[in-house]
Amino acid sequence: MSRRFLLPSLLLLVTATLAGCNDSGDQKAGAGAGAERPPSPVSVVIMKKAEQPLTTVLPGRADAFQTAAIRPRVSGVIKEIAFREGSEVKQGDLLYKIEDDTYRAEVAQAKASLAKAEASVPSAEANLARYERLVGSGATQIEFENAKVTLLQAQADVAQAKAALNAAEINLDLTEIEAPFEGVTSASAFSIGNVVTANQAETLMTLRRLDPIYIELTESSANLLRLREAIEAGRVSQEGGTIADIRLTLEDGTQYPLVGKLDMSEMAVSETTGTFSIRALFDNPDNLILPGMYVRATVVVGKEGGYLIPQRAATRNARGEVTAKFVNAQNIVETRTFAHSQVSGNNWLVSEGINDGDKLIVDGFQWIGDGAPVQPVEATVDEQGLVIEKSPAPAGAPAAKP
Known part of the structure; x- marks a missing residue:
């Protein structure tokens, strides 16, 4: 009798245990299915149309404001060299003395x-x-x-x-050779005791004035024609009909602190390169810019109304068009393409495809695809397009209404 009673009891115990395990698993699965992943936060900038500077970046090279190749005008033997090579001299300072x-x-x-x-x-x-x-x-x-x-x-x-x-x-x-203007001397090609002749081909030294200094820029004639067409159409305005200001980026990537001005624009286009020359003038009190240096000049050529898209927040498609990601009214990511864009500093300036109040994603857009839900966090960017400040939404804030 004991064996007959024991077998049904064991069967009932196993059945109850399996049922309990199935109930527990169903509860965990239900809990996991019911939980949703929260939208990813993204930094956005609120778009607002305004008149923005229209810029172009041009290659340039520094050139001395004044250059003089010093030569003797009388013949004789050099008796004295009165300057220190590579030093600054004033106008009228003695450079060379010839036996008199x-x-x-x-x-x-x-x-x-x-x-x-x-x-x-x-x-x-x-x-x-x-x-x-x-x-x-x-x-x-x-x-x-x-x-x-x-x-x-x-x-x-x-x-x-x-x-x-x-x-x-x-x-x-003329046996006393003086500096014709204030400048910096080069190395002397002659020494004391050397014989020189009047108006000889070889120079004694070169004197350069470096403050102010010229920056020779080149621009394509095609860009010039496009700019003139935009000005005539009223899309671009120029104050006084001239370039507003010019800023430099030096060879090491640093920004030159002083702003230059237009000095001369060549009224002819090169037959070989299809470019025309622009000469800018910069103050150079510390002789930071030296003749021969290569620079990049950001030239403000006018102003145009539109929206700024930081270049760091945009990409280009296979056709070269600017693309950027936005957050729509339902907080869903979407990509917009802009067929026409201009350069405005470190930004792209567009006039179509954006409305006031649109939210441009400026951070984290590389890892988010179209159609993904996100939580926009309003931010500000600096001149380089870097996010420098964020204003997170308060906890429990309602989602934006469509």
């Missing part, structure tokens, strides 16, 4: 010739006056005319002697 003994002798000789010429003038004047009184009473007209010619020749000799003295004094002064 022979030039001093020439000045003395010219002074003596002048004195001799001046000594003959009084006698010629007296002789002319005497013949003038005696004309018709003992002196002929021919003698009077000859006396007049003699005086004129004496006066001409004085003028010639004065000119020779002036030339000799100029040559003496």
